[in-house]
Amino acid sequence: MVTLELDRVEARYGRKIIYTDATTPAISGGHLTALIGPNAAGKSTLFRRIAGQLAGSGQVRITGADRDDLRYMPQDTAISAALSVYEAVILALKQGRSGWRLSAGELAAVDAILTRLKITALAERQLAELSGGQRQLISIAQTLVSRPRLVLMDEPTSALDLYRQYEVLELLRSYAAETGAVVVLALHDLNQVMRSCTTTIAVAEGRVVAVGPTLEVLSPALIRRLYAIESRVETCSRGCPMMIVDGALEQGT
Numbered sequence: 001m002v003t004l005e006l007d008r009v010e011a012r013y014g015r016k017i018i019y020t021d022a023t024t025p026a027i028s029g030g031h032l033t034a035l036i037g038p039n040a041a042g043k044s045t046l047f048r049r050i051a052g053q054l055a056g057s058g059q060v061r062i063t064g065a066d067r068d069d070l071r072y073m074p075q076d077t078a079i080s081a082a083l084s085v086y087e088a089v090i091l092a093l094k095q096g097r098s099g100w101r102l103s104a105g106e107l108a109a110v111d112a113i114l115t116r117l118k119i120t121a122l123a124e125r126q127l128a129e130l131s132g133g134q135r136q137l138i139s140i141a142q143t144l145v146s147r148p149r150l151v152l153m154d155e156p157t158s159a160l161d162l163y164r165q166y167e168v169l170e171l172l173r174s175y176a177a178e179t180g181a182v183v184v185l186a187l188h189d190l191n192q193v194m195r196s197c198t199t200t201i202a203v204a205e206g207r208v209v210a211v212g213p214t215l216e217v218l219s220p221a222l223i224r225r226l227y228a229i230e231s232r233v234e235t236c237s238r239g240c241p242m243m244i245v246d247g248a249l250e251q252g253t
């Protein structure tokens with residue numbers, strides 16, 4: 001079982017401190033975890049700190065996996081290299097591995113992730129020719145092709161149409177279940193969070209303000225505090241919880 005735990009983690013850009021004391025219980029793998037919070041709350045910063053791209057005190061504890069097993073997909077995944085889709089996914093697989101010769105298993109891994117994402121038809125296309133949504137799917141393929149056991153994805157569905165959003169979240173959910181990986185997704189769509197993510201971490205103003213089962217974390221009180229939005233959770237006719245937005249609070253209330 002893979003777990004990820006933060007213990008009084010600090011994160012900063014030079015002298016600008018974003019987190020002083022981010023702490024979570026051990027987040028277990030096998031299901032999806034959401035990272036939520038308003039714009040500029042510090043979601044990407046926390047990912048960068050966990051991925052080792054930012055300095056700071058405190059401890060990021062990973063059990064059941066190595067740091068090499070971690071893949072971070074940033075929000076801005078502009079890929080400009082003159083490569084085909086197939087080459088770009090191979091390149092991602094080869095990162096950190098010695099030699100350029102591909103084993104039969106590695107070729108199968110590239111084919112498998114393109115098939116799972118239903119993008120085999122794009123394999124020979126140049127990255128520069130792709131649409132924004134297609135590029136996001138390639139980034140997801142690059143992130144998952146090495147079957148990492150710790151995955152951090154910053155808004156992985158932001159450029160996708162409704163069908164692809166659904167498909168990608170289902171794929172990520174089954175990936176986590178199959179591999180036991182800790183998969184943390186920064187998401188703004190709280191209905192996606194309720195549908196797909198078992199655990200939710202909420203951050204605001206450089207603090208972890210709640211961690212726990214998604215439906216407990218996404219209370220109207222927390223939504224009000226994070227977003228200044230009045231909301232309620234109702235059960236739809238098929239038994240699924242849905243968040244309904246009733247309105248925004250007046251400034252200063």
Ligand SMILES: Nc1ncnc2c1ncn2[C@@H]1O[C@H](COP(=O)(O)OP(=O)(O)OP(=O)(O)O)[C@@H](O)[C@H]1O
Pocket residue numbers: 013016018037038039040041042043044045046075
């Ligand atoms: N490279 C940087 N140098 C200095 N400050 C930064 C840098 N990147 C981000 N910040 C600041 O860190 C804070 C948190 O930003 P971050 O990108 O982590 O927020 P976020 O929650 O991911 O936001 P969003 O939902 O808008 O993507 C913001 O105040 C931002 O201005």
